[in-house]
Amino acid sequence: MKTFVLLMCLAVGCLAQTPRPCRSPPLLTGAMSVANEKVNAYAKYDYDALGERIRFKEMGSYENKTFGLDALLLFREGVMYTINHKNRTCKKERLNKEDFHPMEIPADAALLGQVILGSSSGPGQGLLVNTWYGERATPTGGKDKWLSTFTEFGCIPVSTTYYTDKTGWVLTTFFNIVVGIDDPQQFFPPKFCQGAKLDATADAANFYSIFKNIN
DSSP: OOOHHHHHHHHHHHHHHHHHBBBBEEEEEEEEEEESEEEEEEEEEEEETTEEEEEEEEEEEEEEEEEEEEEEETTTTTTEEEEETTTTEEEEBBBBBBGOOOOOOOOTTTEEEEEEESSSSTTTTTEEEEEEEEEEEOOOOOOOEEEEEEEEETEEEEEEEEEEETTTEEEEEEEEEESSSSSGGSSSSSSGGGGOOOOSOOOOOOOOOOOGGGO
């Protein structure tokens, strides 16, 4: 009983502290779901903020069409590979290096609130999280908007809702996250991608343009 009271006192003390913007660990492995009016996808991902690399292996539906895809985004090199293991082919596209954004809450974000997901009635029944809001100016003069929830301890992403004029609102939910990378080879394209040619004249790719490659 004394242990329970102590834990509850610690929880109350944490709630009394003012949350601060934070940055997630630089190496993460986990799963995520992505959804908006057109996309409903589930993906396993490997995230490397140090090397600015992300690997997605997804399955889901886009505009009522089911798909499975594998994408490797190498922001530092400015290249994205869309990998087809069945046909052993790769599509190589230009990627804007400045489009890499680490998993973080920036310093200018506005805190909306701190809550416990689940229950505070007993140890292990709830998760202390902070929800933040922010805007990002676009080159065309518009504003992207986002709403993110991260854990108070560890700065682990829970969910992000992001709005752009092109995509509308997109909800991303994160789960089964492990700090670290199990297989660093995930950040290297397979050997059959070595012959893929880059179309330097095409528009730069981004996360959402992955779906235009679905057949």
